[in-house]
Amino acid sequence: MSEVAIVIDDMEVKAKEGRRLIDVALEHGIFIPHLCHLPEIEDSYAGCRMCLVEVDGKARPVTSCTERVRPGMMVRTDTPMVRRLQRSALRLLLSAHHVDCGNCYANKRCALQDLSKRLGVKLKVKEMRDLCPRLPLDETLGHVLHDPNKCVHCGNCVRLSQRLGIGAFHFSRRGLKMRVSLFPSGASKEELERCMKVCPVGALIPAEFGKRQGDGIRKEIAKMSLME
Amino acid sequence: MNMVPYDRIAQEAKDRFKEIAENTIPLLMVGTATCGLAQGARDVLVALKEESRRLGIEAEVREVGCLGHCYAEPLVVAKMPGTAPYLYGNVTPTKGSLILRRYVRDGDPFLDFLMGSLEKDDVVPLVYDLPRFYFEKRVILELCGLIDPEDIDHYIAHMGYYALHKALTMAPEAIIAEIARSGLRGRGGAGFPTALKWEACRSHIADQRIVICNADEGDPGAYMDRSILESNPHQVLEGLAIAARAVGASRGYIYLRAEYPLAIRRVKKAIEDATARGFLGKDIMGSGFDLHLTLFEGSGAFVCGEETALIASMEGERGMPRHRPPYPAERGLNGKPTLINNVKTLALVTHVIRDSAEAIASMGTEKSKGTMVFSLVGKVEQQGLVEVPMGTTLRSLIFDICGGIQNQKGFKAVQIGGPSGGCIPEALLDTRIDYESLGSAGAMMGSGGMVVMDEEDCMVEVARFFVEFTQGESCGKCTFCRIGTKQMLEILGDITKGKGTSSDLKLLKELAEDIRMGSLCNLGGTAPNPVLTTLRYFEEEYRAHIGEQRCPALQCRELIAYYIIPDRCAAGCEACVGTCPTEAIYTMSTRKKAIDQGKCVRCGECVVACPPEYRAVTKISPRREVPPSLEPPPEQGGTEIHG
Numbered sequence: 099m100s101e102v103a104i105v106i107d108d109m110e111v112k113a114k115e116g117r118r119l120i121d122v123a124l125e126h127g128i129f130i131p132h133l134c135h136l137p138e139i140e141d142s143y144a145g146c147r148m149c150l151v152e153v154d155g156k157a158r159p160v161t162s163c164t165e166r167v168r169p170g171m172m173v174r175t176d177t178p179m180v181r182r183l184q185r186s187a188l189r190l191l192l193s194a195h196h197v198d199c200g201n202c203y204a205n206k207r208c209a210l211q212d213l214s215k216r217l218g219v220k221l222k223v224k225e226m227r228d229l230c231p232r233l234p235l236d237e238t239l240g241h242v243l244h245d246p247n248k249c250v251h252c253g254n255c256v257r258l259s260q261r262l263g264i265g266a267f268h269f270s271r272r273g274l275k276m277r278v279s280l281f282p283s284g285a286s287k288e289e290l291e292r293c294m295k296v297c298p299v300g301a302l303i304p305a306e307f308g309k310r311q312g313d314g315i316r317k318e319i320a321k322m323s324l325m326e
Numbered sequence: 327m328n329m330v331p332y333d334r335i336a337q338e339a340k341d342r343f344k345e346i347a348e349n350t351i352p353l354l355m356v357g358t359a360t361c362g363l364a365q366g367a368r369d370v371l372v373a374l375k376e377e378s379r380r381l382g383i384e385a386e387v388r389e390v391g392c393l394g395h396c397y398a399e400p401l402v403v404a405k406m407p408g409t410a411p412y413l414y415g416n417v418t419p420t421k422g423s424l425i426l427r428r429y430v431r432d433g434d435p436f437l438d439f440l441m442g443s444l445e446k447d448d449v450v451p452l453v454y455d456l457p458r459f460y461f462e463k464r465v466i467l468e469l470c471g472l473i474d475p476e477d478i479d480h481y482i483a484h485m486g487y488y489a490l491h492k493a494l495t496m497a498p499e500a501i502i503a504e505i506a507r508s509g510l511r512g513r514g515g516a517g518f519p520t521a522l523k524w525e526a527c528r529s530h531i532a533d534q535r536i537v538i539c540n541a542d543e544g545d546p547g548a549y550m551d552r553s554i555l556e557s558n559p560h561q562v563l564e565g566l567a568i569a570a571r572a573v574g575a576s577r578g579y580i581y582l583r584a585e586y587p588l589a590i591r592r593v594k595k596a597i598e599d600a601t602a603r604g605f606l607g608k609d610i611m612g613s614g615f616d617l618h619l620t621l622f623e624g625s626g627a628f629v630c631g632e633e634t635a636l637i638a639s640m641e642g643e644r645g646m647p648r649h650r651p652p653y654p655a656e657r658g659l660n661g662k663p664t665l666i667n668n669v670k671t672l673a674l675v676t677h678v679i680r681d682s683a684e685a686i687a688s689m690g691t692e693k694s695k696g697t698m699v700f701s702l703v704g705k706v707e708q709q710g711l712v713e714v715p716m717g718t719t720l721r722s723l724i725f726d727i728c729g730g731i732q733n734q735k736g737f738k739a740v741q742i743g744g745p746s747g748g749c750i751p752e753a754l755l756d757t758r759i760d761y762e763s764l765g766s767a768g769a770m771m772g773s774g775g776m777v778v779m780d781e782e783d784c785m786v787e788v789a790r791f792f793v794e795f796t797q798g799e800s801c802g803k804c805t806f807c808r809i810g811t812k813q814m815l816e817i818l819g820d821i822t823k824g825k826g827t828s829s830d831l832k833l834l835k836e837l838a839e840d841i842r843m844g845s846l847c848n849l850g851g852t853a854p855n856p857v858l859t860t861l862r863y864f865e866e867e868y869r870a871h872i873g874e875q876r877c878p879a880l881q882c883r884e885l886i887a888y889y890i891i892p893d894r895c896a897a898g899c900e901a902c903v904g905t906c907p908t909e910a911i912y913t914m915s916t917r918k919k920a921i922d923q924g925k926c927v928r929c930g931e932c933v934v935a936c937p938p939e940y941r942a943v944t945k946i947s948p949r950r951e952v953p954p955s956l957e958p959p960p961e962q963g964g965t966e967i968h969g
Contacts, residue, residue: 144649145803147844158843164649179843186840190809225833227816229809251802269644269802272627274812276802 102169120162134252193226196247204300238280249301339482359392367400373419391557393471394711410445470557478599489680494613507683509695514668517761526655530663535575544628545744548775551669559596565672628799647847690716694760704778721755735780743772746852748859784881785864790818792856807850894942902932922959
């Protein structure tokens with residue numbers, strides 16, 4: 099594939115034709131919000147809906163992880179429509195997220211914290227309903243725990259585990275009840291840790307951190323069952 | 327190429343089917359599609375068989391599919407040798423044996439139960455003069471309910487597989503050109519031009535191409551595809567085989583949901599029979615063209631009606647849509663170019679090739695050609711399947727054809743296109759049914775489901791119902807659909823409970839727009855339509871719920887109260903008291919009844935129980951407007967026995 103010139107936010111950028119727009123932008127220091135983008139996996143998931151950009155000639159914003167470089171492409175990453183949709187998606191994710199950063203394994207390296215700072219969205223979403231599932235941590239895999247209250251359903255662990263051929267993570271159920279389910283598949287600790295590392299938030303954590311992160315939610319669950 | 331002549335195929339079928347084709351003995355046909363069975367057609371069938379044996383009447387009793395007249399099921403067609411076939415509606419086993427004795431044995435057509443004649447007749451008026459039949463234009467439904475779906479000869483005797491035979495003598499380009507001339511657009515919802523889709527699939531070089539019939543019908547209240555497959559499966563198989571020939575596919579699948587057991591059985595049998603007769607399989611009718619067709623049972627996820635999710639589920643993956651492009655026409659099942667068409671599209675393909683492109687193109691509007699099958703359900707008088715030319719107005723469909731609203735109630739809205747569609751109000755009833763007009767009204771053609779609503783339906787509740795459906799069926803992949811529809815659902819639920827605020831209304835509108843713009847697939851992208859259209863046409867209902875705690879349709883349980891009007895209540899009548907599950911109804915000193923609002927759970931049983939000559943129980947919203955009761959309820963727990 100040949101190198102072509104495209105313009106992202108008034109900056110001319112050279113890139114191989116057919117490459118994913120998001121990869122090119124990130125390599126050139128142009129930040130595009132994203133959660134489910136994995137540079138090492140060529141098939142984009144396009145589920146988080148954060149990496150929206152506007153491309154000249156397209157009626158509505160498109161996901162830059164599925165948009166391929168074409169010669170002469172004109173891209174804007176910061177239009178009002180893009181920002182509106184990104185903030186809306188982020189607020190939705192936060193409305194279903196257990197915001198308890200002080201006790202979270204991913205505190206200070208969490209993609210949600212980063213994005214809320216960049217997009218000017220408060221971590222505690224007041225205007226929406228609280229949709230945090232309040233479920234106990236999943237300890238099926240031993241070395242690595244899954245916290246469904248933190249999960250943003252980006253599918254990174256699912257796709258990497260598929261790539262590694264370990265089948266330790268998969269999606270189950272539909273709608274808001276969709277979960278990452280864990281399967282004891284005989285995966286090694288190293289493989290599980292690789293999957294843990296692609297989690298953009300604190301949904302996959304080392305077992306030793308489980309008590310601290312899980313205590314808060316355990317209290318809330320206990321309170322809920324008392325109320326019932 | 328040395329093809330078997332079609333005349334020979336047709337003649338052989340007719341020979342095998344002499345009794346039916348030439349009608350030498352009485353023929354009784356019972357509609358046993360799922361809708362008929364639900365109304366008791368199985369009992370009618372058994373009764374007819376037993377009774378004819380008992381009476382020693384030689385008659386052929388056949389199962390046929392669905393005529394689409396659900397309001398009159400079970401339906402029986404009786405054809406005596408040399409006379410026109412007569413249609414009887416609402417047949418019970420008793421009525422069935424009466425028809426057998428009075429008409430089949432004694433020759434009296436038994437006018438009491440007769441709907442009409444299906445052919446011109448001197449004695450009995452034609453059913454086609456009844457409004458419910460008169461405005462219809464049956465193309466896809468032409469043979470539905472009139473042939474035995476499990477007998478391939480019955481189909482062949484009606485020019486079955488003639489279109490495929492003809493297509494096999496045509497160049498693939500010529501088939502596509504014919505489809506293009508017909509103006510056919512996809513009947514699955516979006517209305518993409520069928521010929522362009524075929525052309526796209528054909529243009530991709532591959533060692534194998536695949537065709538799939540999408541029969542994953544799942545909209546609430548829609549059952550056209552099921553009925554078509556249960557009533558005339560061969561028509562769809564034939565269309566699929568023509569499509570395969572046009573795009574050069576050698577593998578075909580019918581993706582049919584497992585919740586349709588009867589359709590599965592009939593399609594399976596149809597595939598077996600068609601393969602045995604050489605209409606499918608290797609070297610079809612001596613043409614050298616191969617098509618191997620398999621039935622694939624979907625496991626009932628609504629989202630699998632979306633092309634890419636459908637393919638994922640066939641590949642054994644979780645049924646989740648993926649980003650398009652690449653479209654399935656380029657990279658589909660197992661990476662092969664794949665053509666996916668709806669049941670009705672393929673049925674129409676058969677007719678385009680059998681008759682001509684003009685036959686379809688002459689019907690409809692400038693941009694929407696041919697006919698469309700709708701299932702009309704809800705508060706409409708004569709429910710069922712209706713096939714009309716595109717361009718018919720909604721008013722004509724609901725009032726002229728289907729007899730208007732049940733129980734002389736007022737029309738409020740019609741929900742078109744299922745959970746992806748929208749609610750269209752009375753002011754827009756003269757909208758013509760075509761892709762563009764419905765789209766600009768905020769609804770969409772969808773697959774053809776129409777739910778008619780009357781003045782007693784609350785539009786906030788309707789929106790909530792459809793969003794609940796979409797949220798439950800969302801695959802969960804993308805943020806907007808997974809969480810956004812749940813937020814909308816929670817807000818709508820709060821509004822129906824009187825807990826909504828005006829800032830909720832603003833949030834609801836913003837969310838609806840964001841979900842529409844930001845979702846990955848069309849399930850999410852169209853999920854806000856019921857909300858957006860009800861907000862657009864019925865915003866005052868939302869405001870009444872929020873501002874006044876009032877449900878104008880008197881439907882939202884949390885916002886209504888039941889009240890017994892003392893002047894109407896008959897002293898001494900106890901009908902309501904016994905039905906109340908919470909013992910909320912008490913007797914006053916006048917022996918009239920009153921409701922203890924503190925105990926009432928608003929189930930509405932007392933309304934049903936109150937004899938029609940009194941009609942004393944009424945609904946009131948908002949609840950604060952219930953008049954104070956004339957006497958307070960008796961002391962709580964006064965009669966309780968302790969110990």
